Amino acid sequence: MSIVTVQLGQCGNQIGFEVFDALLSDSHSSQGLCSMRENEAYQASCKERFFSEEENGVPIARAVLVDMEPKVINQTLSKAAQSGQWKYGQHACFCQKQGSGNNWAYGYSVHGPRHEESIMNIIRKEVEKCDSFSGFFIIMSMAGGTGSGLGAFVTQNLEDQYSNSLKMNQIIWPYGTGEVIVQNYNSILTLSHLYRSSDALLLHENDAIHKICAKLMNIKQISFSDINQVLAHQLGSVFQPTYSAESSFHYRRNPLEGFKDPALYTSWLKPVNAFNVWKTQRAFSKYEKSAVLVSNSQFLVKPLDMIVGKAWNMFASKAYIHQYTKFGIEEEDFLDSFTSLEQVVASYCNL
Amino acid sequence: MGRRRQRVDPAAGARAGALPEAIAALSRSLPSGPSPEIFRRAKFDRPEATSALWQLLFRVLSPLPAGNALASLALEVQARLVKSALCSQGYPRLALAQLPEDGSQGSRELLLALSWLLARGPVPEQMLAQARVPLGDEMTVCQCEALASPGPPAPHMEAEGPVDVRHVQWLMGKLRFRWRQLVSSQQEQCALLSKIHLYTRGCHSDQSLSHLSVTEAEMLRDPEGGQQLLRTLERENQRLEAVLAWRRSELVFWRWMDTVLGTCAPEVPAAASQPTFLPWVPERGGGELDLAVRELQALEEELQEAVERRRVAWEAKAGGCGRGPEWSAARRASREAVEKELGALQQCWERDGGPAQPHGPHRLVRREDGAAGDRDLRAAVVIRTLRSQEACLEAVLRRLQGQCRQELARLVGALPGLIWIPPPGR
Numbered sequence: 001m002s003i004v005t006v007q008l009g010q011c012g013n014q015i016g017f018e019v020f021d022a023l024l025s026d027s028h029s030s031q032g033l034c035s036m037r038e039n040e041a042y043q044a045s046c047k048e049r050f051f052s053e054e055e056n057g058v059p060i061a062r063a064v065l066v067d068m069e070p071k072v073i074n075q076t077l078s079k080a081a082q083s084g085q086w087k088y089g090q091h092a093c094f095c096q097k098q099g100s101g102n103n104w105a106y107g108y109s110v111h112g113p114r115h116e117e118s119i120m121n122i123i124r125k126e127v128e129k130c131d132s133f134s135g136f137f138i139i140m141s142m143a144g145g146t147g148s149g150l151g152a153f154v155t156q157n158l159e160d161q162y163s164n165s166l167k168m169n170q171i172i173w174p175y176g177t178g179e180v181i182v183q184n185y186n187s188i189l190t191l192s193h194l195y196r197s198s199d200a201l202l203l204h205e206n207d208a209i210h211k212i213c214a215k216l217m218n219i220k221q222i223s224f225s226d227i228n229q230v231l232a233h234q235l236g237s238v239f240q241p242t243y244s245a246e247s248s249f250h251y252r253r254n255p256l257e258g259f260k261d262p263a264l265y266t267s268w269l270k271p272v273n274a275f276n277v278w279k280t281q282r283a284f285s286k287y288e289k290s291a292v293l294v295s296n297s298q299f300l301v302k303p304l305d306m307i308v309g310k311a312w313n314m315f316a317s318k319a320y321i322h323q324y325t326k327f328g329i330e331e332e333d334f335l336d337s338f339t340s341l342e343q344v345v346a347s348y349c350n351l
Numbered sequence: 352m353g354r355r356r357q358r359v360d361p362a363a364g365a366r367a368g369a370l371p372e373a374i375a376a377l378s379r380s381l382p383s384g385p386s387p388e389i390f391r392r393a394k395f396d397r398p399e400a401t402s403a404l405w406q407l408l409f410r411v412l413s414p415l416p417a418g419n420a421l422a423s424l425a426l427e428v429q430a431r432l433v434k435s436a437l438c439s440q441g442y443p444r445l446a447l448a449q450l451p452e453d454g455s456q457g458s459r460e461l462l463l464a465l466s467w468l469l470a471r472g473p474v475p476e477q478m479l480a481q482a483r484v485p486l487g488d489e490m491t492v493c494q495c496e497a498l499a500s501p502g503p504p505a506p507h508m509e510a511e512g513p514v515d516v517r518h519v520q521w522l523m524g525k526l527r528f529r530w531r532q533l534v535s536s537q538q539e540q541c542a543l544l545s546k547i548h549l550y551t552r553g554c555h556s557d558q559s560l561s562h563l564s565v566t567e568a569e570m571l572r573d574p575e576g577g578q579q580l581l582r583t584l585e586r587e588n589q590r591l592e593a594v595l596a597w598r599r600s601e602l603v604f605w606r607w608m609d610t611v612l613g614t615c616a617p618e619v620p621a622a623a624s625q626p627t628f629l630p631w632v633p634e635r636g637g638g639e640l641d642l643a644v645r646e647l648q649a650l651e652e653e654l655q656e657a658v659e660r661r662r663v664a665w666e667a668k669a670g671g672c673g674r675g676p677e678w679s680a681a682r683r684a685s686r687e688a689v690e691k692e693l694g695a696l697q698q699c700w701e702r703d704g705g706p707a708q709p710h711g712p713h714r715l716v717r718r719e720d721g722a723a724g725d726r727d728l729r730a731a732v733v734i735r736t737l738r739s740q741e742a743c744l745e746a747v748l749r750r751l752q753g754q755c756r757q758e759l760a761r762l763v764g765a766l767p768g769l770i771w772i773p774p775p776g777r
Contacts, residue, residue, distance in 0.1 A: 131543075133535065
């Protein structure tokens with residue numbers, strides 16, 4: 001079951017690189033702490049999912065790289081090729097000469113339609129290479145220009161053309177004290193559009209990862225590369241193959257039992273339905289034991305509410321709106337976005 | 352239990368062994384059919400023949416192809432299922448419903464039931480079709496199953512308490528995901544089939560087919576599996592021959608069944624509303640019994656009145672949603688409306704979709720030259736028909752969605768002070 005990754009914008013491409021790198025180096029790591037047959041099955045499954053084979057044996061990532069300027073894509077391509085372990089496909093990228101200056105509306109209403117055909121063509125070729133295609137993994141930031149506006153447009157297109165495939169968007173939540181003034185506008189527009197066309201939104205907050213780097217890993221000068229690597233590590237462990245159903249033969253105390261406390265769950269869904277555990281014998285990335293929790297919880301209500309609040313305040317005074325209306329995003333679209341997100345907040349609050 | 356004198360009709364079954372042969376053929380043509388001896392004993396209503404006949408009837412009547420799970424059901428359960436299946440098919444004799452389910456008696460009645468089923472339709476052929484081994488890669492193109500009417504109503508399940516709409520939404524989401532996974536798997540299967548057909552061009556000894564199917568390719572790869580397939584096909588052949596033998600000799604069987612029917616006591620024609628299980632009341636103590644019956648009846652009437660009063664009061668409060676005679680009438684009306692819609696849809700398909708699709712599975716064959724025989728279906732034609740059917744269905748769906756939206760808007764409009772924000776259109 002193969003997944004095609006779409007890396008959008010500077011953020012998406014940098015993270016995407018780290019993810020593939022983490023996946024492949026884990027797959028090749030020698031300390032699997034399991035039998036050889038187990039290890040081979042694991043490697044084969046990981047390879048099939050994320051990479052395709054080439055004649056000379058170097059795996060090619062099943063990825064499509066999209067950006068409006070060539071700098072980041074070129075960096076990403078060369079870093080992959082340098083590793084010697086894997087690389088990106090030759091014709092798997094799409095980039096233009098100019099950027100979009102962090103203008104969401106430009107990314108969505110101009111870049112999107114203009115380059116729709118080319119981008120969808122590249123994606124289609126990548127999908128056709130898969131024997132058994134399971135879905136898309138789209139990496140983008142929420143508050144940027146290209147990554148966000150174009151990403152929302154591309155996801156919508158994917159929903160139209162591949163309505164039967166699953167799509168998961170990996171979104172980077174910007175720093176609370178971000179540098180881009182209109183990041184809140186961008187965020188709410190991105191979220192409300194993605195909410196309609198995507199099946200799952202996986203959120204990572206820059207602030208949270210920053211804390212991990214600072215406190216848990218004791219990195220003094222935290223760069224984006226550090227942040228991206230932590231992210232990739234988390235994503236990697238989510239994506240690596242696990243057992244589908246049966247429990248292991250040996251009796252093992254399950255440290256995740258504690259999560260079955262009903263108080264953690266909503267009243268209308270029993271824990272057995274809401275909580276799924278996937279296990280694997282093989283160790284991830286040289287850790288003896290590791291666990292990853294992906295949850296859909298009220299955790300995001302506060303950050304979301306904050307962003308919506310700030311955006312609303314700006315909107316109330318019509319600040320910077322002309323940048324959007326210039327390219328076809330009307331005030332009504334803003335209002336629709338606010339409405340959708342308020343509904344999301346409300347439904348999470350009413351769990 | 353003396354031997355009864357049978358009136359032998361010299362014209363029928365003149366050859367001595369004709370009847371046992373006919374019954375043996377019937378038995379071979381059915382899955383796990385009992386021996387002719389069982390049939391003979393059943394004519395005389397011998398108890399030892401009963402359980403074999405219950406099991407045979409169960410195999411014939413169960414809707415699913417036989418699996419180990421079904422065979423291991425207890426005799427009582429099988430017997431009950433047989434009774435209810437025969438009842439819903441309209442079996443006319445009351446005696447069957449009154450038979451004990453432990454297999455202690457009733458073999459003659461069961462024999463009559465079996466012959467009733469055999470007379471109604473081609474049972475051995477149907478069972479054979481259910482269990483056949485497809486050699487090619489097959490799919491069905493007719494939409495019979497899709498348009499089948501809802502069937503007998505499922506046992507009515509009252510919801511326990513209020514149902515949380517969020518749970519329903521969650522279930523809907525899960526269902527949607529499963530559906531998409533199914534579609535992706537099907538697409539994957541089609542892609543793989545296409546590859547196999549392409550790569551095995553020219554391998555088939557039958558020129559008109561030219562390429563191998565999955566089963567055939569697998570047979571080449573795994574000789575042991577091939578042997579097993581061969582054995583299965585041989586068994587199927589034997590059953591086919593048994594069916595043919597049965598059809599040649601069944602007249603003998605029917606004449607014999609007449610004599611079986613003759614040995615039964617004449618039965619009162621079944622009442623219109625057939626109670627399935629009649630209680631067995633011992634006939635004694637007449638006077639006290641009458642008094643008890645009268646008291647019980649009076650109590651029942653009192654209770655009914657009380658229930659009625661409460662129900663009316665509750666409905667007045669709750670607006671009759673979900674329960675009550677109004678609701679079941681509404682449900683009945685909506686079921687009838689659905690059946691009418693299905694009928695109209697079928698007509699629309701027949702009108703717009705071109706030639707009706709033939710029934711049953713078809714073997715998939717990939718041909719380069721595009722030549723097709725008379726009875727072959729072209730994929731392009733099938734696809735066109737299916738697309739037009741899809742368009743019909745989409746139109747109906749949009750119409751129904753529009754009606755729903757209007758209804759919602761009307762309901763919402765009736766509540767003052769409520770702002771209605773419809774979800775972003777998808």
